[in-house]
Amino acid sequence: MPVGYGRVVVSEADCAADAALLTDLRGVLSDRARDNDFERGLYSRDGSIEGSAPAIVCLPTSTAEVAEIVRICRKHRRPFLARGSGTGLAGGAVPVGRPVVVATSKMDRIVEIDTANRIAWVEPGVLNLDLSRALAPKGFHFAPDPSSQQVCSIGGNIANNSGGPHCLAYGVTTAHISALEVVLPSGETTVFGGLDAEPPGFDLRGLFVGSEGTMGIATKAAVRLTPNAPAVRTLLLDFDDVSEGSAAVSAIIAAGLVPSALEMMDQRAIEIVEAFAHAGYPTGAAAVLLVELDGLPGGVDAGVDIVREVAQRHHVGHVRVAADDAERALLWKGRKNAFGAVARIKPDYYLHDTVVPRSRLTEVLEKVYRIADAYGLIAVNVFHAGDGNLHPILAFDRREPGVDERVKAAGRDIVAVSIEAGGVLSGEHGIGLEKRDYMGMLFSAHDMYTQDVVRETFDPDGLANPLKIIPTGSRCSDSFHQNVPEGAWV
């Protein structure tokens, strides 16, 4: 019989249990196991809008230490939660059930760069952009490039199967992971996948990527190296009409081009980004497209011509082609820092993530604006148009009474209109807590049951980041709810 979550959760009042757990963890980690209020507070949140404090924060430096932590958690029947940089936007790293947080930030070594096999072995705490910088002298990079790439970790990318603008041509994280060293919820250490062409058996590696820490903790990864393209061209196109911009997106793809990135920003985004980045974005435009083409020079030049021609058919205002790397970097600076720039209009934001068919972009964007209006929020759109991946930003001020509820309700409506349009729940941020209860919009009860059976195979005791991804009630006991700490979002 499956063990319900309820049996493994310790109530907040059970201080004695926390103390005994801390003593055991200190035996392995010494002062790198911490229970002071300051650090528990620091690790109570991720990039989403909710949080609850963990019991203890651990900062291991090796696979052996992670395995020990997991074994100690098992002994104490306490949930554990792996955490990278905490930039996740779906609440995947929000502690639930007073867990032990296993922060991987001190496991940040690039262990080996193996160009013969075109992989690098890295620890989970290595930051995404640091990896690509380390690979640059050898002519390679790590393809997934989330907007948070300056601070997000490879371990977090693996947990969320993260994307980024350049995933349009290169695919999301799972396509770039050859092998994973994993500490299983049993405390055993194993390797999923491999450097060889066809590792035998079921693709446990593929199941693990995107499982948000619910199947164990990745302690090392063999990531694929993507060769840097010999030629890159970046174009900025502006449109007086959002629907012309969206139509141009579909037309570029239909013309047989696969740009390495195809990003869109709406009028409000253009204004706030320009005020911050001074990249020369046309502030009067209704929408801009940022198009990047890379590869060998012939294909890139031909692609630029096709983009120009398609854009003209869709009444483009200006076509600006970055003259050099500096101008290219400037155009991207605006895009990659758009979320932070939202602070210019409101102190808080809630960043959403859904995917719709490209042909439905205009219609869904219009609905997003209407939803934001209805809840008295401001919607700003900066997104991966090339793969239909919407990222509506709902800007708000937390100090306004009742605003959190309005933000959540608007988020739910955005998910609903995306799915109605033939889309999905998430393109690259994951499910976490944020969208867990929306899984039923996309999946049947039996679909979710099957997913939970697979999850349970890895973690029969429900200790690994419990209550994420699959809604409660899919199969296990719901008694957990009585034991959830105050303020937790479940």
Next chain:
Amino acid sequence: MNRQSSGGSAPPSEGASTGPPDAGASLAANIAAEVTAFAREVGSSDPVTVVGAGTHWEVGGVPHAGTREVRAPAGVWEHEPSEMTVRCGAGTTVAELSAHLARTGQMVPLDPADDAATVGGVLACGFSGHRRLRYGHVRDLVLQTRHVDASGKVVTAGGPTVKNVSGYDLARMLVGSLGSLGLLAEVILRTLPVPAASQWLTGDGDPFDAFDLLYRPSSILWDGRRTSILLEGDPADVAAETSKLESAGFAPCEGPPPIPAAGRESMRPSDLRALAGTEGEWLAEVGIGLVHRHEPVQAAPVSQANAALMTQLKQRLDPQNRLNPGRRAW
């Protein structure tokens, strides 16, 4: 049966339609009916095996004698070129899928040795074709799957859009599982534009040097003596890289050498160098680490921890061992 909703301007359907709502709805209903009929045929009790084209029937062991045979639905159901996705029955042959997509200049580079193979068969084996070097593993082409599980119920995994991370990635679990965890009924795959130019070259040059010389070649095949290289892309680029290879002693040729089909030996790409001068006939995929042989190859063992997880997965998802009994993915 083969209903086709596609064509350059045809509306996509099932939630993605901009055309008459009833057309999309009826297509969706027809697809659903076909998948449901397959599920009914699979049923929930006796041992059952799904038959594709049988081009790799021996992989993982043949099913127990007397196991009831079923066939997955066939047909290219939806293809919208500007979405770069295609929905088809798992029983569709690769030849039919390729012909359909070619009309709009698209492809799904599944590349089985014999294109009579079915889409479901290719995915169940999890065997990528000779262009994996450029296009990646076949599992990365799969966006959504619908399979029939051991209880005879339909399970959907993944999502219909080119990008999705909605829940656990059961689609990847099914690729390479030889139908032992569920029987594929329907898939949505990512399509790619057919490259404008394509050129095979062959020569005695070192394949590893050639790999380092080229930017994303589509294939490098090596038999220990001859190297064959496929370049694809823009005509100017293919011409430029062709001249580079001609300077290195390669010459254009018609196509790839025959690829031995009996065995696939998996190793690290860097281990291929050690094959130089070894006995026997083989053909290696440089940069990938796959060696095609004329004789069956024993699969590498899996670790104890992984074997335990795989055994558990099989037991939990197919407790009666009724899905492709006798066939093992490891």
